[in-house]
Each structure stands twice: as structure tokens, then as C-alpha cells.
Amino acid sequence: MGSEAYIQLPVIDFSVLNNQNPDLCVYDSIKTEVLEALQEYGCFQASIAGVSTELQQSVYGAIKHLFSLPTETKSKNTSTKMFYGYIGNSPQLPLYESMGIDDPYIPKQVENFTNLMWPQSNPQVSNNIYMYVKKLWELNEMTKKMVFEILNLEKYLNEHIELTNYVLKLMKYRVPETNESNLGMHTHADAGVMTILHQNDVEGLEILTKDDEWLKVKVSPNLFIVMAGETLNVWLNGRLHIPLHRVLMRENKIRFTLALFELPKTGKSLKAIEKMVDDEHPSLFKPFEYEEFIKFHISGGQGIEKYAVKAYCGVSN
Ligand SMILES: O=C(O)CCC(=O)C(=O)O
Numbered sequence: 021m022g023s024e025a026y027i028q029l030p031v032i033d034f035s036v037l038n039n040q041n042p043d044l045c046v047y048d049s050i051k052t053e054v055l056e057a058l059q060e061y062g063c064f065q066a067s068i069a070g071v072s073t074e075l076q077q078s079v080y081g082a083i084k085h086l087f088s089l090p091t092e093t094k095s096k097n098t099s100t101k102m103f104y105g106y107i108g109n110s111p112q113l114p115l116y117e118s119m120g121i122d123d124p125y126i127p128k129q130v131e132n133f134t135n136l137m138w139p140q141s142n143p144q145v146s147n148n149i150y151m152y153v154k155k156l157w158e159l160n161e162m163t164k165k166m167v168f169e170i171l172n173l174e175k176y177l178n179e180h181i182e183l184t185n186y187v188l189k190l191m192k193y194r195v196p197e198t199n200e201s202n203l204g205m206h207t208h209a210d211a212g213v214m215t216i217l218h219q220n221d222v223e224g225l226e227i228l229t230k231d232d233e234w235l236k237v238k239v240s241p242n243l244f245i246v247m248a249g250e251t252l253n254v255w256l257n258g259r260l261h262i263p264l265h266r267v268l269m270r271e272n273k274i275r276f277t278l279a280l281f282e283l284p285k286t287g288k289s290l291k292a293i294e295k296m297v298d299d300e301h302p303s304l305f306k307p308f309e310y311e312e313f314i315k316f317h318i319s320g321g322q323g324i325e326k327y328a329v330k331a332y333c334g335v336s337n
């Protein structure tokens with residue numbers, strides 16, 4: 021079952037993009053790489069400018085400290101989104117712990133979170149988390165823009181930007197005890213639009229390839245994983261591959277992860293862009309609403325184990 025092999029994910033260099041003076045040739049070739057990677061793997065690794073080692077160390081130092089706080093303090097972390105407030109001591113996933121910050125691209129939101137955790141306030145950490153998130157958010161937006169452009173969907177981009185918001189999730193996986201399972205997170209596809217992932221120097225993420233092979237993802241402090249979620253594939257009527265993934269703790273070290281999730285807002289109808297549906301590409305999903313999908317998920321709806329959105333609104337052929 022378990023594999024010792026690594027996946028060779030495409031590595032895409034976004035740091036060469038100069039926002040002030042974009043070189044269109046470079047931009048277009050990155051766009052092609054992005055689409056090909058998302059069609060083949062549903063994810064890629066990106067290198068970006070502006071995240072210094074000092075910034076990373078400061079943010080991971082803060083995360084380490086946050087998880088060492090008493091459970092009572094950590095439990096003050098709540099979210100308007102289901103599954104994004106503090107989670108710990110879960111019988112299903114005993115190694116896993118997480119906290120979430122809603123709308124983390126708004127500095128005040130990050131400050132409210134750090135003020136809850138450090139009642140004397142901690143502007144330095146708040147500012148560093150915000151700067152970090154801003155970089156992840158820019159990468160997310162750039163990737164989405166490129167995907168829409170290359171599929172000739174530019175005119176739909178703004179209305180789709182209005183359909184989502186973001187949550188930053190901080191995660192910790194402890195080392196399993198002797199005779200305890202090393203499962204950090206069960207197999208799943210991300211239900212949202214897109215996820216940007218980064219971890220400390222401890223591996224654990226594994227991806228199921230199209231050939232049904234579980235492969236490990238090699239970590240690198242300079243690379244961020246960009247992963248497509250099921251909602252993006254609803255908009256694109258199945259044009260991308262959405263990767264199933266899981267976390268297995270194989271090293272004897274604590275793993276910390278940071279993930280920026282782009283998630284649908286409540287009350288919005290999510291459906292395929294009309295241009296993506298034609299005779300050659302019949303409709304694969306019924307329109308759905310995220311809140312209703314979450315209810316289905318919580319109630320243990322049939323088939324949610326892997327592709328939960330597809331189980332909820334996929335059209336059976
Ligand atoms: O911790 C990781 O590397 C993956 C986390 C993940 O897949 C998730 O939170 O959806």
C-alpha cells in the first residue's frame with residue numbers, strides 16, 4: 021500500500037514574473053505549464069519571490085508556539101466556516117490539530133486572531149503571518165487568472181472572484197506513539213477552489229497519481245504546493261484532474277503545515293461555466309450550494325470518502 025517513491029511534480033517558477041513590466045512570452049509559457057500540470061497532476065510546486073527564510077522561520081516559530089498553548093486558549097479560535105476553528109484530540113485523527121483564520125488577507129483579521137492567542141498582543145507575529153498570507157494569496161490569484169485566461173474564460177473571472185473567500189489553516193501533526201497508526205490525514209480531495217500548501221522540513225503529504233500509485237511529495241522550504249479543488253472542477257466541468265491526497269507520518273518529527281484555502285461563500289450557486297459545457301463535454305455536475313454540501317458531508321452522505329463534491333452533485337452517467 022505505502023510507497024517509498026516520490027512524485028515528480030512540475031516545478032513552476034513564478035518568481036520570474038515581473039508585475040510592473042510583464043514579459044508576455046514568459047507569462048504565456050508559465051500559463052501553459054500551469055494548465056498542463058493541473059490537467060495531469062491537479063497540482064504543482066511553485067517558487068515565488070518575496071518569502072524570505074527569516075519570514076518563514078518567524079511564522080513557523082509562531083505556529084509552534086501557538087500549538088503549545090493550553091487547549092483552553094486554543095479553543096478560543098473559532099471560524100464561521102465549518103471545520104476551520106480549533107480542532108484537536110479528534111478520535112478519528114489523533115495526530116492532527118489545527119486552527120483557522122477567516123479572511124486572512126485582511127490585517128485586522130490576523131490581528132484579532134493573534135490577540136486571542138497572545139492577550140498582550142503580538143504585532144510582530146500578526147504582521148508576519150499577514151505578509152506570508154499575502155504571498156500565498158497572490159500565488160492563488162495568479163494561478164486562477166492563468167487558468168481562466170488559457171481556457172478563454174477571462175470574462176468570467178471577476179464574477180467568480182466574488183464567489184469565494186479564504187481561510188488560512190495552521191496544522192500540526194504529532195509523532196505517532198508505538199503501535200499507533202501513522203495516519204495524519206485520511207485520503208480526500210480538497211472541496212474548495214484551490215489550496216496553497218507549505219510545510220516545515222518534515223514530509224508526510226502523499227498524492228495518488230492517475231495510475232493509482234501513492235507517491236510521496238518531497239518538501240522544500242522554497243516551494244509551495246498549488247492544488248486544485250473540486251469546486252474549480254465544477255466551474256470547469258471536469259477539465260482538470262483533482263488529486264486525492266493524504267498525510268502519513270513516517271518521520272520521528274512533529275510536522276507543521278500552513279494552508280490557504282479558497283472556499284465558496286455561502287448562499288452562492290456553484291455551477292459549470294456555460295462555455296465549458298457542450299456536446300463534447302456534457303454536464304458533469306448539478307449546480308450546488310456549499311453550505312448544503314457541508315451539511316451532506318457532516319451527515320456522512322453516501323460516497324463522500326474521496327471526491328465528496330462529486331458524490332454530492334455529480335451527474336451519474
Ligand atoms: O498537511 C498537509 O500537507 C495536507 C493537509 C490537507 O490536505 C488539507 O488540510 O486539506
Ligand SMILES: [Fe+2]
Nearest residue numbers: 208209210265
Ligand atoms: Fe487536502
